[in-house]
Amino acid sequence: MASHRRPKQSNPRYTGVITATAAAAVALSTQTASADPLPDPNKKGVKAQVDRLYEQATQATEKYNGAKEKADELKKQVATLQDTAARKQGELNELRDRIGTVAAGQYRSGGLDPAIQLFLSEDPDTYLEKASALDRVGERQSAVLQQFLSQQRALQQQRKEASQKLGDLDAAQKELGKRKKEIQGKLGEAQRLLNTLSAKERARINEEEDRANRASARVDLGNEASASQRAAAAFAAAKSRVGMPYVWGASGPSSFDCSGLTSWAFRQAGVTIPRTSQAQANAGTRINSLSALKPGDLILMRSDLSHVGFYAGNGQILHAPKPGAQVRYESIARSGMPFMWGVRIG
Numbered sequence: 001m002a003s004h005r006r007p008k009q010s011n012p013r014y015t016g017v018i019t020a021t022a023a024a025a026v027a028l029s030t031q032t033a034s035a036d037p038l039p040d041p042n043k044k045g046v047k048a049q050v051d052r053l054y055e056q057a058t059q060a061t062e063k064y065n066g067a068k069e070k071a072d073e074l075k076k077q078v079a080t081l082q083d084t085a086a087r088k089q090g091e092l093n094e095l096r097d098r099i100g101t102v103a104a105g106q107y108r109s110g111g112l113d114p115a116i117q118l119f120l121s122e123d124p125d126t127y128l129e130k131a132s133a134l135d136r137v138g139e140r141q142s143a144v145l146q147q148f149l150s151q152q153r154a155l156q157q158q159r160k161e162a163s164q165k166l167g168d169l170d171a172a173q174k175e176l177g178k179r180k181k182e183i184q185g186k187l188g189e190a191q192r193l194l195n196t197l198s199a200k201e202r203a204r205i206n207e208e209e210d211r212a213n214r215a216s217a218r219v220d221l222g223n224e225a226s227a228s229q230r231a232a233a234a235f236a237a238a239k240s241r242v243g244m245p246y247v248w249g250a251s252g253p254s255s256f257d258c259s260g261l262t263s264w265a266f267r268q269a270g271v272t273i274p275r276t277s278q279a280q281a282n283a284g285t286r287i288n289s290l291s292a293l294k295p296g297d298l299i300l301m302r303s304d305l306s307h308v309g310f311y312a313g314n315g316q317i318l319h320a321p322k323p324g325a326q327v328r329y330e331s332i333a334r335s336g337m338p339f340m341w342g343v344r345i346g
Contacts, residue, residue, distance in 0.1 A: 046197060047205060050190045051336075054322045057186035059306040061248040061257050062276050064179035068249070069275045071172040074165055081162035088155040095148045183248055187323060213243070213326045221313040221329075224295050230346030231296025233269035238262070238310050238318055244327045246320045251275070256320040256327060258307050262298060265310070271346060277308035280343065287342035290315075290332070297344050301337035311342060 194202055226232035241264075244255055251260030259277045266273045273283045281300045287293055293311040299319075301307035309319025312329055320327045321335070332339060 046193050050193050051322075053186045053190040053193070054324070057183050057190070057248065058258065058322055059302075059304065060179055060182045060186065062259060062278060062306045064176065064183060064249055065257070065259060066276045066278070067172055067175040067179055071169060071176055074169040074172055078162055078165045078169060081158055081165060085155060085158040085162060088151055088158060092148070092151050092155060095144070095151065098144070187248075190323070209324060212330070213328050215329070221295070221316060224313040226296040227294035227344045228296065228346040230266075230269045230271050231294070231344070234262075234265040234271065234345075235296035235310050235312075235318070237268035238265040238327075241265075241327045242318070242329070244320075246323055246325050246327070248323065258309060258320050261320045261327060262308050262310065266345065269346075273345060278305045280308050281305045281341070282343075284343045284345035287344055290339060290342075293342045294344070297342045299332070299342050300340045301335070303338065303340065305340060307337055 194205070197205070226235060238261055241252070241256065241261060244252075246257060247255035248257050249260070250256050252264035256264065259275060259280060262277075262280060263273055263275050274280050277300065280298055284298070287297060293299070295311055295313045297311040299309050299311050299317055301309070301317075307319070307321075309317040312318040315332055316329045317332050317335060318327070318329050321330065
């Protein structure tokens with residue numbers, strides 16, 4: 001028999017709770033949608049990858065600087081050798097003309113002196129030995145021919161050395177091209193990753209970099225005395241470049257990479273130091289302790305010595321840190337690069 005019981009009515013208080021909860025949920029979801037999105041943990045990974053690519057680009061930059069320094073030196077050597085060879089060729093031509101004039105005169109008079117035959121022979125060295133042994137060549141003519149042969153050998157040696165240097169220069173220029181391509185590839189990949197971020201996220205990264213650059217103006221350097229007069233002059237020159245942009249391969253005066261800043265600053269102090277951070281690591285007296293550093297000392301960073309800057313006092317480094325940054329002061333402890341040692345110059 002079918003039941004005729006009335007259906008159970010809902011509890012008004014329970015219904016009110018459900019309705020209020022649903023309304024709150026809708027309101028919360030609406031509020032969440034309109035607020036800034038929560039940080040995506042993957043975006044931190046993008047920033048870390050970009051930083052790593054910038055580090056690799058600065059490492060490649062120091063290798064580029066080394067190859068460029070070598071190529072520039074080889075260019076000077078090749079130019080010197082070629083100039084010397086050209087001068088020797090001119091002297092040889094004059095000597096040849098003198099001997100040729102004598103030969104022409106003797107030919108018109110009916111014969112050639114043995115000394116002239118020596119000059120015209122296919123193997124003058126062998127002929128000279130025979131002629132000297134037989135005392136058939138006059139002392140004066142023999143001296144002229146000896147001079148000619150000596151200059152001819154010197155010219156051949158100069159040309160050989162120039163050819164070898166040209167080969168070395170070609171290899172150095174190929175290395176330059178390789179490093180340049182590597183740097184551009186790292187920077188291009190970093191930009192590609194940055195482009196995956198939203199405009200707001202990129203703006204946040206730029207703001208962080210701007211804050212780090214602006215913080216340079218508020219650095220307390222203390223009152224430590226500089227390591228030497230030359231170091232003080234170099235450090236003063238570097239301080240005048242604060243705010244200048246980092247550009248790979250640049251050595252001033254309006255843009256710098258890390259070793260470009262230090263080498264430029266010391267040039268202003270009348271001191272020439274090597275161009276690369278690795279070479280600068282051995283350019284003076286090594287200081288192994290951070291506590292022993294004085295303003296103007298160089299600071300070598302990273303295990304491969306691929307970064308260098310000036311100790312600025314009070315635990316600070318003055319350097320050109322990376323692409324997208326400016327020459328600035330920064331805490332050594334917060335730079336993200338391990339300290340290896342310092343170098344005192346002058």
